Amino acid sequence: MRVVVLGADGYLGWPTALHLSARGHEVIAADNLIRRRWDVLCGTESLVPIAGMKRRVARWKAVSGRDIGWERLDLTSLPDTTALIAQHRPDAVVHFAEQRSAPYSMISGPHAVETQVNNVVGTLNLLFALRESAPDCHLVKLGTMGEYGTPNIDIEEGFIDIEHNGRKDRLPFPKQPGSFYHLSKVHDSHNIMFTCRAWGLRATDLNQGVVYGSGTPETDMHGELRTRFDYDDIWGTVLNRFCSQAAIGYPLTVYGQGGQTRGFLDIRDTVRCVELAMLNPAERGEFRVFNQFTEQFSISELAERVTAARKAHGLETQVEHLANPRTEMETHYYNAKHQKLVDLGLVAHRLEDSLIDRVIGLVEKYKKRIRPELFVPRVDWRLGGRGDFRKPAAGRRRVAVAPSSAAR
Amino acid sequence: MRVVVLGADGYLGWPTALHLSARGHEVIAADNLIRRRWDVLCGTESLVPIAGMKRRVARWKAVSGRDIGWERLDLTSLPDTTALIAQHRPDAVVHFAEQRSAPYSMISGPHAVETQVNNVVGTLNLLFALRESAPDCHLVKLGTMGEYGTPNIDIEEGFIDIEHNGRKDRLPFPKQPGSFYHLSKVHDSHNIMFTCRAWGLRATDLNQGVVYGSGTPETDMHGELRTRFDYDDIWGTVLNRFCSQAAIGYPLTVYGQGGQTRGFLDIRDTVRCVELAMLNPAERGEFRVFNQFTEQFSISELAERVTAARKAHGLETQVEHLANPRTEMETHYYNAKHQKLVDLGLVAHRLEDSLIDRVIGLVEKYKKRIRPELFVPRVDWRLGGRGDFRKPAAGRRRVAVAPSSAAR
DSSP states (O other): OEEEEETTTSTTHHHHHHHHHHTTOEEEEEEOOHHHHHHHHHTOOOSSOOOOHHHHHHHHHHHHSOOEEEEEOOTTOHHHHHHHHHHHOOSEEEEOOSOOOHHHHTSOHHHHHHHHHHHHHHHHHHHHHHHHHOTTOEEEEEEEGGGSOOOSSOBOSSEEEEEETTEEEEEEOOOOOOSHHHHHHHHHHHHHHHHHHHHOOEEEEEEEOEEEOSOOTTGGGOGGGOOOOOOSTTTOOHHHHHHHHHHTTOOEEEETTSOOEEEEEEHHHHHHHHHHHHHSOOOTTOEEEEEEOSEEEEHHHHHHHHHHHHHTTTOOOOEEEEOOSSOOOSSOOOOBOOOHHHHTTOOOOOOOHHHHHHHHHHHHHTGGGOOGGGGSOOEETTTEEOSOOOOOOSSOOEEESSOSSOOO | OEEEEETTTSTTHHHHHHHHHHTTOEEEEEEOOHHHHHHHHHTOOOSSOOOOHHHHHHHHHHHHSOOEEEEEOOTTOHHHHHHHHHHHOOSEEEEOOSOOOHHHHTSOHHHHHHHHHHHHHHHHHHHHHHHHHOTTOEEEEEEEGGGSOOOSSOBOSSEEEEEETTEEEEEEOOOOOOSHHHHHHHHHHHHHHHHHHHHOOEEEEEEEOEEEOSOOTTGGGOGGGOOOOOOSTTTOOHHHHHHHHHHTTOOEEEETTSOOEEEEEEHHHHHHHHHHHHHSOOOTTOEEEEEEOSEEEEHHHHHHHHHHHHHTTTOOOOEEEEOOOSOOOSSOOOOBOOOHHHHTTOOOOOOOHHHHHHHHHHHHHTGGGOOGGGGSOOEETTTEEOSOOOOOOSSOOEEESSOSSOOO
């Protein structure tokens, strides 16, 4: 299949591009590289040094003999997005190209606006480009399990059968997202669902859990193929941060009581889930939702797993409870379905001590690069960002909100 | 109470400002006047000539002795929005300031983007301004009944009790909006709900039905106090368009079969509903939803009501069914609750022949200004806008999507 991977410079986008290329698909990788600029703005950096996109693609060619196309592209430009789709007429588009940090979105008003405009406008432009140039193309969109929040009922995969006052309907599952970032994904989901109904597009919304892990077999093949690894307060996901803390003997920092329960998955399962969705496309006009995670844990359970993995090597690990910077329930019911990807053939990597050891092993290689001050949360959900997020941007993208000549 | 009315230049914003001023509230009217520019872009025009805002405010002072503050302001500017709220520290903000036409939002990709960016960013900026300068202020936000779509179950007011697999929760009512405009209101609702939970703001989301009518007692007091009246394909609401067609002996144009059922209300009830919400504010941290309409009709029923009102004067009216330019169900279940505003004291104006006569009477005064070609829908939900929407904009507003110095 011919597939465009949007957001191919990211933690998950790059391994996905490699995974699909390794399996013989024709891959076009696109990104605006803004993730690297956001690091500068936030004073953060990937623990693992990462090569530039041109070097990565060349290295992949040298290692595998396979070509990945590379396009630098900003989805907030409709003409550029339309040109990309018109040129390649892909069978599938995998869309990772969004601002994906909840804390980043909560720093300030402009950060919230940037997050929602970037994500919503990029996706809208993509939908219009697909309608115009590739209406049969299957959109595989990365959403988040955080769209659902923590309702007191079982979480279904996108839709729920509701019986009410003697009548029945199958309706979108109610959404209660917990940050401006998570809200942007809810907005996307509604926009995409509408275009499937109105225009007959086909889409799969992958409501992904929290991803952990240092890479995939393809990213492990060469130093220049590695994907980024974030351990900081803005971009680091919780298990990766815990592993980083454990590697340097820093206490694991649990926000609040740690009873917050979420769905999790191994990065090797992310790339496989995307492939499974792509190989089994939605029907024309269909908007379907897969909950993309493999296991549920509370934050405290994760801290215990890391502590136990260290103890097996005779190492002690402390756990420190911080005042929770987020507004979220710390004890709650959580039971989310995740059957559809299993039905398509997903065989999950479960979280094992050996995986934790591997991640910690990778971190130890680069432990001199860890800056422990970045473990401390700088963004409070109620008050916004503390400290210096004021670094100048290299350029400013702007989205016109009054089209001067905008018909069709 | 001190109240800021945002979008005070619009069909409903201006009568609301007058209604609240007439009842002794201190009113600050704000608008960026973009609605008048959108008329230029779409080749449309208010049937009733309307005065500029400065003249309106001066006339109101002359007629009533009361002051209305006037501020030209664009909500997509966070500094301007913050300054407005900080300066006036209102008890309530009534927020009409959005692009409010479904067809406009469906013209093209840039129109969809403009609609969602304008509406979502304006509301986000307002929420941040309230958090910073008036956290106790009550936000009265205009939403739309179109957020719900047409589910096969009763529509509740914002939330629904769901029992599922033996557990229960009260959750946001699932949303199935039918245009990029309606989607923008769903996005707003989710954003506002989140800030009530996370920041303790207080908000009332008025999910309003389709409004009809030519004005209120205050707008009728002087020609310079009149509000706009739209009869065209982009801005005209259905009953106002039917009355305009009847006034010049043009057939009433029903989209498709006309079985589409919606909630409707008289413009005199709109201003009263806003006042009732304002006088009975939500609690701190509360996000509540009122379904703001008074009666349900199908489009065919409305056409029959106008036909009958004409017949009472011995006049014949034709009904013409056009191919439906929208993607919507033309026969469906519809039963939407609308009790909460009644409980607060709303006494509805029901749709009577006399109201239809009054609207037609107004239209007849200005019938030479009617351009019947504007009755014909130019925007198809599947294909976008036909014809010339390419008029140049007087200026272009832009929203920065990469903050250069954006902390706190």
